[in-house]
Amino acid sequence: xxxxxxxxxxxxxxxxQEYCGFLDLDLPSYMEIQKRLMLExxxxxxxxxxxxxxxxxxxxxxxxxxxxxxxxxxxxDYADVLLQKRxxxxxxxxxxxxxxxxxxxxxxxxxxxxxKSMLDVYKxxxxxxxxxxxxxxxxxxxxxxxxxxxxxxxxxxxxTGILPLILGDEMSMEFxxxxxxxxxxxxxxxxxxxxxxxxxxxxxxxxxxSSVAYYISSSFGDMISSKGASGAVHDGGHSLRFSPKMxxxxxxxxxxxxxxxxxxxxxxxxxxxxFVCAGTDSSHYKRALEEFWGVRPLEIMAGTEPTxxxxxxxxxNGLYLFPDACFYEFIPENEMxxxxxxxxxxxxxxLMDELVPNQNYELVISVFxxxxxxxxxxxxxxxxxx
Numbered sequence: 381x382x383x384x385x386x387x388x389x390x391x392x393x394x395x396x397q398e399y400c401g402f403l404d405l406d407l408p409s410y411m412e413i414q415k416r417l418m419l420e421x422x423x424x425x426x427x428x429x430x431x432x433x434x435x436x437x438x439x440x441x442x443x444x445x446x447x448x449x450x451x452x453x454x455x456x457d458y459a460d461v462l463l464q465k466r467x468x469x470x471x472x473x474x475x476x477x478x479x480x481x482x483x484x485x486x487x488x489x490x491x492x493x494x495x496k497s498m499l500d501v502y503k504x505x506x507x508x509x510x511x512x513x514x515x516x517x518x519x520x521x522x523x524x525x526x527x528x529x530x531x532x533x534x535x536x537x538x539x540t541g542i543l544p545l546i547l548g549d550e551m552s553m554e555f556x557x558x559x560x561x562x563x564x565x566x567x568x569x570x571x572x573x574x575x576x577x578x579x580x581x582x583x584x585x586x587x588x589x590s591s592v593a594y595y596i597s598s599s600f601g602d603m604i605s606s607k608g609a610s611g612a613v614h615d616g617g618h619s620l621r622f623s624p625k626m627x628x629x630x631x632x633x634x635x636x637x638x639x640x641x642x643x644x645x646x647x648x649x650x651x652x653x654x655f656v657c658a659g660t661d662s663s664h665y666k667r668a669l670e671e672f673w674g675v676r677p678l679e680i681m682a683g684t685e686p687t688x689x690x691x692x693x694x695x696x697n698g699l700y701l702f703p704d705a706c707f708y709e710f711i712p713e714n715e716m717x718x719x720x721x722x723x724x725x726x727x728x729x730x731l732m733d734e735l736v737p738n739q740n741y742e743l744v745i746s747v748f749x750x751x752x753x754x755x756x757x758x759x760x761x762x763x764x765x766x
Contacts, residue, residue, distance in 0.1 A: 383507060383550040384525060396519050399508040402703055403693050407733045413703040414732065415443055417748045421707070422446050424471035424750055430461055431471060434754060447709070447729065450755050452744060455482060455490050455685075458752060462491045472750025475499065479537040480684040492684045494542070497749035503546040505688045505702045510585065513654030513678040515694035522653045523551070528581050530574050531555045532588025532596055533658075535563045539684045540658075543587070556583065571596050578650060579622045579630070585654045586673065590662040597672035601643045647674035658682050660760060683760075685753050686745045698765045701732070706748060708732055709755065710741035716761075735764045 386395050405413075425431030426439040434457065440446040455462075467474050474493030482490040494502070514522040533540035544559045555562070556577040562570045575596075586593065622630070626649070633648035650673070657669065657677040670676045681690035681699055690701040701708055708731070711719075715727035729744055740763050746754045 384552060387523070387525065387551075392521075393519065395511070396521065399504065399511050400515075402508070403700060405703065410703050411731065411733050414707055417704060418443050418446075418707040418746065421471070421746060421748050421751070421754075425754060428471045429469040430458070430752060431754070443707075447755070452727070452729075453754060453756050455485065459485075459487065459490075462493065462752060463487055465491065465493075467493065470750070470752050471495075472497065476542070477537065478539045478542070478684050480539070490684065492539075493752055494687070495750035498687060498747070498751055499542070499546055501702075501704055501749055502542065502687050503550065505691075505705060506543055506546065507550060508702070509656055509678060509680050509688070509691045510587075510654060512691060512694055513585065513656045517694055520694075524584070524653075526552045526554055527584040527653070528554050528556055528578070529585045529587055530578055530583045531557075531559075531562065532571070532574075532586065532592045535559065539682065539687070540589075553585075554581070556581070571599075575600070579626045581623070582626065583650045583652060585656070586652055587656045588658075590657040590659040590665040590669065590677070590679075593657055593669055593677075594665045594672075597646055597669060600646050600672070645672050647672065654678065656680060681760075683758060685756060686747065686758055687751075689745070699762070704748065706745040706751075709744040709746075710735060710762075710764075711744060711757075713740040713742070713761070716742045737764050737766045739764055 381389075383395065402410075422440060422443070425435060434453065435446075435450050437449075440449055461469050465474075465477060470493055472495040475496050476494045476499070478492045478494060479489050480492075482488065510523055511521045531544070533543065535541040536545070544553075544555055547553050557565070557570060557573040561573070565573065588596070629649045633644045636642075636648070637644045652673050652675045655669065655673055655675045655677040657666065658680050659665075662677070662679045666677050666679065676696050678692050678696055679699065680688065680692075681701070682688040686706050688702070689705045690699040692699055709729035710731070711727045711729050719725050719727040730741070735741065740761055743758050743760050743762055745756050745758055747756070
């Protein structure tokens with residue numbers, strides 16, 4: 381059964397354990413998953429041409445040997461293979477190639493291959509994010525049949541465009557605007573139509589980049605200022621009629637706005653069940669987004685190379701990294717800075733069970749499930765909270 385079928389059968393405890401059980405792992409159990417999947421991935425690398433190029437000689441027998449022999453890598457170590465989409469050189473067959481910009485690189489974009497197994501893990505972890513975004517306590521969540529999602533993310537070939545593709549097999553999530561329509565529209569057009577559809581149908585979940593979500597939210601008053609009270613909107617060939625419930629909320633919000641001299645905010649009109657935000661700048665926007673929408677956003681960690689690798693719990697006060705997406709190593713800040721000063725210096729890395737609270741670390745990933753990247757420096761720095 382998929383997610384929606386289990387939901388209809390009210391198998392809530394089973395769904396929570398399946399998608400949020402990782403939060404209950406102790407460190408030994410977490411590391412056991414990490415090391416088991418890493419050993420599987422090492423074998424896949426040793427059996428492919430890309431892996432043998434980065435790791436020449438006899439295959440390593442242990443993870444410690446792998447870490448000692450494989451250098452830390454960046455995109456330049458993979459560019460000639462990945463930019464030509466040389467799937468025959470990779471650990472497993474890619475089913476989709478994801479794109480992002482390559483800042484300061486020799487090519488305008490970076491490409492990353494995703495295997496079927498990677499997409500399966502990605503799907504499960506994104507569902508975990510959705511479940512936890514609607515949760516305020518352990519075991520309780522509010523994802524429903526045919527929820528409406530305001531979708532503030534970029535379409536394919538960017539990594540965020542995978543989300544509608546993979547969720548379709550699990551649940552009847554309705555995206556506002558529909559993905560096929562959004563792909564043909566500019567950023568501004570997508571935002572306006574998304575909100576207008578929200579006025580017609582309501583919005584249950586908002587999923588977006590934090591900076592984009594802030595821009596959309598802060599522009600809300602301007603976007604609705606011309607709607608009036610008739611309940612009808614005409615925009616670029618789209619004729620939408622508001623539901624009576626949404627007309628009432630809007631008129632009530634406008635009345636109180638004029639009475640109190642305050643702007644209309646999204647929370648005055650919409651009742652979100654969940655809010656998911658992504659981006660390394662999320663901490664700068666979360667408080668304002670909570671004020672705009674009346675719901676504290678759930679922050680996630682995702683990227684083109686690492687996929688979706690982490691999210692907050694129902695407490696929404698710090699990221700937990702999924703144990704089944706990547707193998708994680710961490711470079712202490714002092715080691716990172718020494719390496720920046722002296723590029724010939726090889727910084728030390730530590731594993732999850734070796735971290736010290738209240739210290740900053742640079743993240744290094746090795747992608748599981750046939751991924752291409754090994755001991756890859758993502759470029760992100762995290763602070764260990766505990």
